[in-house]
Amino acid sequence: MSSRFERYALLLTLPAGIMVLALYALPILQVLSLSLTEGKGAWANYSQLFTSRAVAKVVGTTLNVSLLTTAITLVVAYVIAFGMIHMTARSRRIALLMVSIPFWISVLVRAFAWITILRSQGVLNGALMGLGVISQPLELVYNRLGVTIGMVHYMVPFAVLLLYANLTDIDRRIVQAARSLGARPLTVFLKVWLPLSAPGLGVAALFVLVFSLGFLVTPALLGGGKTLMIAEYISVQISTTRRWDLATALSTALLIVVGLLIALALRSPTMRAAFGGGRR
Incomplete structure (x- = not known):
């Protein structure tokens, strides 16, 4: 049967x-x-990835923005998820709804909303100038800062849900035992909460980093062409310069890098357990 x-x-x-x-x-x-x-063959196509200054600059920008986005996203998401597990049931449901709302909004709408908020004549600069905090508008968009803000905003809900699922699985009796032994709140957080939430942090970090490496729409709009990342660079090579050889080689290299990141992460027993692949 x-x-x-x-x-x-x-x-x-x-x-x-x-x-x-x-x-x-x-x-x-x-x-x-x-x-x-395509082009002059495999060797010529892939050698461009190591000899072209333009590719090196794009890769450096992508790594810089992706790592910064991952770090900021983890901090913000952890604070939110940690707060949610200590809320009442009613407040937690409202918080989960608020975290889920961004999933219903198009990435294009979110990017244009940030442009409206951050541009020189936008809401934020207008408010700061009106209060007399600044005399000249701040450059908050069409640069690396604007791209990072948009990417963090996009990735935070994903990281919050991943971390929230991990934190809710932590046995509260361990925390209570630490408190009963006289541990202070900060000690409990550093010695109990952080180590036990390490698998969730690892999964969230991997998820955010992999997504960040392939961002296209948000950097294209909020970067204004000044912060060129890999996905946008590939798009330009395909649609504008028609360099399919470089575009496909860079796409394949990005796919391989992502695969290696996941494979290396899964070598850790903690990460395997977080993905449900631990030994039985």
Whole structure:
């Protein structure tokens, strides 16, 4: 009976498997094939990634913005998630609703909203100048700062939900035991909460970093062409300069880097446990 059920279950997954292959695997293989055959061939295509100053600058900008976004997002999301688990049930439901609302709003709408807030004649600069805090508008958008703000805003809800799920699984009896032994609140946080929430922080950091490496719309709008990241650079090579050789090679390299990051993260027993792949 069990083997028969497993066969039926396998048949039920076949349509989804075929769809994944058609929509994801085949295009990725096509990109890989183009990176090996377009232009002057594989060696010339991939050697550009190490010899081109433009590529080096774009990669450096992407790493800088992605790492900064990840660090800020983790701090903000941890504070929110930590506060949520200490709320009453009613307040927690409202907080979860507030965290979920950004998922219903298009990334384009969010980017344009930040432009309205941060531009020279925007809401924030207007308020600060009206209060006499500043005499000249601050440059808050169309630069790296604007891109980072937009990316952090986009990634915080994801990180909050990941960290909230992790923090709710922490046994409160351990915290109570630490308090009963005379540990101060800061000591309890540093010695109990942070170590026990390390798997959640690791998963959230990996998730945010991987997403940040491939951001396109937010950097394109909030960067104003002054903060060029990998995804936008690839888009320019395909749609404007028609350099498919460089675009596909860079796309493949980005895919490999993301795969390596995930593989290295899963070598950690803590991360494997967080992903549900620990030893049994």
